[in-house]
Amino acid sequence: MPLIFRRVRDNRLVTLKIDITEGPAPYEQVRAQISEQARSGGLPVGYRLPTVRGLAERLGLAAGTVAKAYRALEADGVIETRGRNGTFVAAAGAAADREAAAAAQVFVERVRRLGLSEPDALAAVRDALRAAYRG
Structure with a gap:
């Protein structure tokens, strides 16, 4: 199921497509797609990502699945969490x-x-x- 993000700066669309029936684990799909889009510029530095619960709900995944992906992305330096201000794409x-x-x-x-x-x-x-x- 694709999830569409609207970019803040130029209004282009960015999508995540998660296949829960085959392929890597859903958290790995979320991690890999956000990582690739951040590195390619599809998700610009400073882009605010949805909350864990918000993204999980939109994708039809458990919040723990998205939280695991966000933790891996943060450990890789792709995203940064700024407490209650949210989670943002870092200069990765x-x-x-x-x-x-x-x-x-x-x-x-x-x-x-x-x-x-x-x-x-x-x-x-x-x-x-x-x-x-x-x-």
């Missing part, structure tokens, strides 16, 4: 890039300690990415 692009670079550095240090060659390390990353994006 740069934060995500910094976090990915830090994770890559930790990985590099670990594979060097293990004595893996660069081709073996890259193969491990490719395998992990394929597994992550398949499931």
Whole structure:
């Protein structure tokens, strides 16, 4: 069922489509779609998201499902909660890039300690990415 948000700045529409019958868990669908739209600019920095209960009601999901997605998005730096003022899209692009670079550095240090060659390390990353994006 699509949920349509009206953007504040230019009145374009942004949608979420959640399929509860197949695919990833509903909270993961909410998380992934909001994350992608925030990173692509579909949801602009500073955009105020619906409340957990409001979004859950519109999507026909449990509030705990949406809350779990919001917690994951906040942990990833995609959104920020400002207490009673609401939940907003954060300037996540740069934060995500910094976090990915830090994770890559930790990985590099670990594979060097293990004595893996660069081709073996890259193969491990490719395998992990394929597994992550398949499931």
